[in-house]
Amino acid sequence: MSKYPVIVRMAKSHGSRNTLIPSMVVLHHTAGSGNTENEVSYLQSNSAGVSIHVCIAKDGTRYRMVDDERSAYHVGYSKVSLGNANQVSLGIELINKGRKVPPFDEYPDAQVESCAEQVVEWMAKYDIMVVTSHEAIDTRGKFDPWRFPWKKFWMYVGEAWQNQPKNV
Numbered sequence: 001m002s003k004y005p006v007i008v009r010m011a012k013s014h015g016s017r018n019t020l021i022p023s024m025v026v027l028h029h030t031a032g033s034g035n036t037e038n039e040v041s042y043l044q045s046n047s048a049g050v051s052i053h054v055c056i057a058k059d060g061t062r063y064r065m066v067d068d069e070r071s072a073y074h075v076g077y078s079k080v081s082l083g084n085a086n087q088v089s090l091g092i093e094l095i096n097k098g099r100k101v102p103p104f105d106e107y108p109d110a111q112v113e114s115c116a117e118q119v120v121e122w123m124a125k126y127d128i129m130v131v132t133s134h135e136a137i138d139t140r141g142k143f144d145p146w147r148f149p150w151k152k153f154w155m156y157v158g159e160a161w162q163n164q165p166k167n168v
């Protein structure tokens, strides 16, 4: 049960996993204006065909956009999975401007905790072996999610894992 609202806003763009199973979660920042409605609308439908499983607002609200069983188009050029990164991953977009210079756009605790909750939900459902940044797997200069507070995130993952129902 989520501490944060979960709103369904399905994206137009998604694909088959081709018998592959998710084992990796990739985090991104949206790098847009920071307006949640605009960002979610873009991720629902855009000419680039970009999509994501979950987009998380600053207040922790989660927008569910592509079914877990389908692949979303969130990783382009990747060092991992022989070009199949989208087939083996689940993606999260965090609403954040991704400013590389001050004033930086911070990730509020609610957003980080909601992200951890989503990852734990997936850990209960799949054998997730990696949670990584887009930056770590991209080959063409992506740097998202910029300044994401990883240590705080992992603390929330630990808490959410302990608090989940014990029948999983």
Ligand SMILES: [Zn+2]
Pocket: 027, 028, 029, 074, 134, 142, 144
């Ligand atoms: Zn990205």
